[in-house]
Amino acid sequence: MSKKRALVSVSNKEGIVEFVEALVAKGFEVVSTGGTKKALQEAGVPVIGISEVTGFPEILDGRVKTLHPNIHSGLLAMRERAEHQEQLAELHISPIDLVVVNLYPFKETIAKPNCTFADAIENIDIGGPSMLRAAAKNHQHVTVVVDPKDYPTVIGELSNEQDVTVETKRRLAAKVFRHTAAYDALIAEYLTEAVGEEEPETCTVTYERKQGLRYGENPHQKATFYKKPLADESSIASAVQLHGKELSYNNIHDADAALAIVKEFEEPAVVAVKHMNPCGVGTGETIEQAYGRAYEADPVSIFGGIVAANREIDEATAVKMKDIFLEIIIAPSFTQEALDVLTAKKNLRLLTVPMSRQEQPEAMLTSIHGGLLVQDEDHYGIDEATLSIPTDRKPTDAEWEALKLAWKVVKHVKSNAIVLTNGQMTVGVGAGQMNRVGAADIAITQASERIEGAVMGSDAFFPMGDTVELAGKAGVTAIIQPGGSIRDEESIEMANKYGIAMVMTGVRHFKH
Known part of the structure; x- marks a missing residue:
């Protein structure tokens, strides 16, 4: 009986020497290429060069070496078909029983800040995916390994069963096709962006498993957390967890929402989120002061909430945070003293995330x-808007600051959305209502006595004057809203009636 043959060609050489040594000990002869061959030879492992199998040298700077009938016939031949075996024998081609291949590091290449287009193209693997796909197609006869994590399983089954089981071969083949699909999807995404294609005929995206989750929104729903291969370092997907129990599905959703809001601010700011909506937003000269205002904005709803800060958490702030039950605290960093305070709460999750914002909006799926x-992320801010003031009165400087705060927050609140602020914090939030006056009523009720002198932000236009009338009667002094209703004049007249200064942005911020 002829020796079994393994073909080994890897860019990730983690554990490869030990794995191939084990294969040789099981009676395999090993065919290898380039850097892999060199690494094995230096370790004293007997290796057959690829050119000895193909009878053809590696050419074109290594671009062509495994694309040869002597390789692919060995991979694709079906052992149970006599005509296949006769053709192999006639052409002196040895079947290949095991393939260990992983691909040129395309992802790692394009992640480099100085990566050129030429660098990216040169790191598109051709021979590797071809061998993997051929071996995976013929997995009934060929074991194909793409991940070093699977080396122990393969060696274990070879030791116990003399061959890898059909079930394992099929599982490994499925993994190969996921691997090559993800690889091609990343290349497709890179080239699609490079040529500026905005609406490609197919949407090919890939994500990598970050962690399994205990359940989804509810205990009866299964869930898993995946991240983009090159996820923005300032995203929740790239967050570093310093302490606390595992994140849940709802935690991740809420943390993402909190992070998006707090990134709107240059000054020290703290955002508290419950069920994807901000329940309190505060700003200040220090992060301690900002947290105090975020807490005061809604001391009831913040209980069990997710808090995000855009400055380092110090000891004084940590002491205040420890006083209530919070699920997560997100910040760019924590002082050691703050960690000493907060880690006393065993389950409290502490995450660090850089607070930089992406220059280009990311596609939201x-x-x-x-x-x-x-669709693109909604990164449209007040600085990009064309502002107009159709009312008799213009906002005061203090009102302008409060209106800017309201506009930053309201775009992150579920529609229909109304936000009331006093310039330093939110005082009322009405979210996710079926009509705008209902959202305003909730925000005004929450604000209570703090409504006097507050300003209002609305994520979309007022379809009639009733919301403005409600605001005027409650004591709101200024409003920022997109405008654009066929009945804008009704809202303007109502604002003038109550002495309200109204700013129109021309841009709505629906969030569903």
Whole structure:
């Protein structure tokens, strides 16, 4: 009986020497290429060079070495077909029983700040995916390994069963096709962005498993957390967890929402989120002062909430945070003294995330039953807006600051959304209502006596004057809203009636 043959060609050489040594001990002869061959030879492992199998030298700077009938016939031949075996024998081609291949580091290459287009293209693997796909297609006869984590399983089964089981071969083949699909999807995404294609005919995206989750929104729903291969370092997907129990599905959603809001601010700011909506936002000269205002904004709803800060958490702030039950605290960093205070709470999750904002909005993907919606992130801010003031009175300087705060926050509140602020903190938030006056009523009720002198932000226009009238009667002094209703004049007249200064931005911020 002829020796079994393994073909080994890897860019990730983690554990490869030990794995191949084990294969040789099991009676395999090993065919290898380039750097892998050199590494094995230096370790004293007997290796057959790829050119000895193909009878053809590696050419074109190594671009062509395994794309040869002597390789692919050995991979694709079906052992149970006599004509396949006869053709192999006639052409003196040895079947290949095991393939160990991983691909050129395309992801790592394009992640480099100085990566050129030429660098990226040169790191697109051709021979590797071809061998993997051929071996995976013929997995009934060929064991194909793409991940070093699977080396122990393969060696274990070879030791116990003399061959890898069909079930394992099939599982490994499925993993190969996921691997090559993800690899091609990343290349497709890179090239699609490079040529400026905005609406490609197919949407090919890939994500990598970050962690399994205990359950989804509810205990009866399964869930897993995946991240983009090159996720923004200032995203929740790239956050570093310093302390606390494992994140849940709802934790991740809420943390993402809190982080998006707090990044809106240059000054020290703290955001508290419950169920994807901000329940309190505070700013100040220090992060301690900002947290105090975020807490005061809604001391009831913050209980069990997620808090994000855009400055380092110091001891004084940590002491205040420890006084109530919080699920998560997100910050760029924590002082050691703050960690000493907060880690006393065993389950409190502490995450660090850089607070830089991406220059380009990221495509946001929302799954629907049977489909996918794709849109840009809403990074449109007040500085980009064309502002107009149609009312008799213009905002005071203090009102302007309060209106800017309201506008930063309201775009992150579920529609229909109304936010009331006093310039330093939110005092009322009305979220996710079926009509705008209902959202305003909730925000005004929450603000209570703090409403006097507050300003209002609305994520979309007022369809009639009733919301402005409600605000005027409650004591709101200024409003910022997109405008654009066919009945804008009704709202303007109502604002003038109550002496309200109204700013129109021309841009709405629906959030569903």
